[in-house]
Amino acid sequence: MPHARLYARNAGLPAVLVLSLVWRCSHTAWRKPIEFSENEWVSPSGNAGTQIVTEHYDLRVTSQDALLRQYLPLFMETAFEGYSSTIRPIRPNADRMIVYLFGTREEWAAFTKATYPAHAHTYLHLQAGGYTDQPSATAVTHDLGRDRCLSLLAHEGFHQYVARHLEGSLPAWLNEGLACQWEAFKLVEGRPVFTPKQNYLRRNSLRAALSGKDAFIPLSDLLGMHAGEAVVQTGQVVQSYYAQVWILILFLEQGANGKYARAFKQLLADAGTDRLDAAMSAYRAATPTAAKLSNGEIIFRHYITDDLETCSAEYFQFARQVVY
Template sequence: MPIFKPNLETTMTRRIIILATALCLPALSACNEQTKRPPAAAKFSTPAGLIEYLSPLPAVQKVEPWQNDYAQGITITTAHYTIHTTLMDPLMLRQVPGFMESAYRAYQSQLPEPIDTKIKFRTYLFADRAQWEQFTKGFAAPHANLYLKIVKGAYCLKGRCVAYNIGRTRTFAVLGHEGWHQFNSRHFVYRLPSWLDEGIATLFETSRYYQGGFEFLPGRNGGRLGSLKTALLADRMIPLTTLITLNPGQVVESPNAVKAYYAQSYALVRFLREADYGKRLVNYHNLLLAGLRGNWPLDPAIRQLASDRNIPLT
């Protein structure tokens, strides 16, 4: 019977295998133990964990449980906002308080002088559309069906901003947009013409995290710029004299017209603020300040239409 005599190469190979096994076994054991433990992030995906996680943030005044009919939730209080949410994403929620307060400062920058908000704005941010729809059916009744037609986004009604999670970037875009409507409906004596109101709201759709807060970048709003380019190339631009008399409800049946309406409103507001090195900015500020104070030179019937937000725009 032949006897196997390992050569030098075989011996070295065995030693390498034994050494590698000895080194890997502790690591494999540790990995196995690690998979058995719940990840640390799971702790912060509960109301109690989120309260602990979010409370130390500079923009946060307090965090507490939110009892509601839709899901487990929390209420985040900041200097100017009360935010009710069922979203349990700690990384996204960590940025929401700072985003809302940055948006508030950006809204103030539309005016030549700051105004004081004594009562906090109330915002609802739901984890998904099903919860959002359930809330809307009660909150927006008897007109809930109008709001349920919103495909992806949010709305502002009765001084409340109501949104649901559609991804971080788009969720922040709709919060910034609807937050402007919420801000001016609270403070302005006159409601703004739709082109002006919607045009300003689009300025807060694009932002970036910067030095602990958020910076708004209307020049990088690719969605509105793209829609403007499409309308120009397709020769579907709305005449200016028509644009300033429209409201979004009058174009809602045509997706292309809706996109053109918002894009042109965005462009018109940026023109008033930025064109020719901002030479119209003072007039722009004065226009808004007069709307804030109720000083527009309007006939009595138009004044009532401008000041009573319960009267439908025509």
């Protein structure tokens, strides 16, 4: 039977939820409880589950972790507030974003093959078991354990937000780099506070990339890569990719004594608008060598700097300072 609940955003949770894992939204003060409803739901595989409906999300869950299910409304709505404060929604949409959280990888894989056959080959390479279908802004994940699952949901939640509320697309390095900023968090009086610099998963992968032979991806290559290219390659490449776009965002915000912070802020202001496409077209028209460059590199050169050689050295130095 369906029923509704109020979930206080500052409600305490058992200590077991506290993770070892603060973002620009950390000052957000939630003053009213979250309203959500719960209904019985049967998954496409025939497994009994729960449908949890909040202001912005339609969560369809077969995970048997009761505490995880209880915490989802607060967690996802807090993350949504952070997404919208990072990049303002260009096309507000009242339709709730659908999230599937399956109890097992087997159920997740079966759903993926049946629902997204054209992309299943790529998705099934994902060891973490999470992806977002861009046209429908639907996230599909499975239970990896409480802390990893919430981290994955926050990452995919950003991709959902971009797909649903922004016009066009973001360059992959920006989209994936920002999504990685939501992976690490701590609980303060039961409320998630996102801590991007304390992302130990990405930090460890970055350390491995910096210490391994030819493992660190050059900035010019990184700007042109798409996540799908990295996913189907070796483990080192995919881990380096995500770690490097994670640290790239932190570098643009904080590195080189704030040298690029204002430019990056302008990029975020233009993200998801026609101004981004206009800037790219203008750069191509004014730069004879632009035909050889990826869209991701063009956007970086237009908004951040055309001096990629200097920026690359500063980026590399910042990455080393963070992990060593």
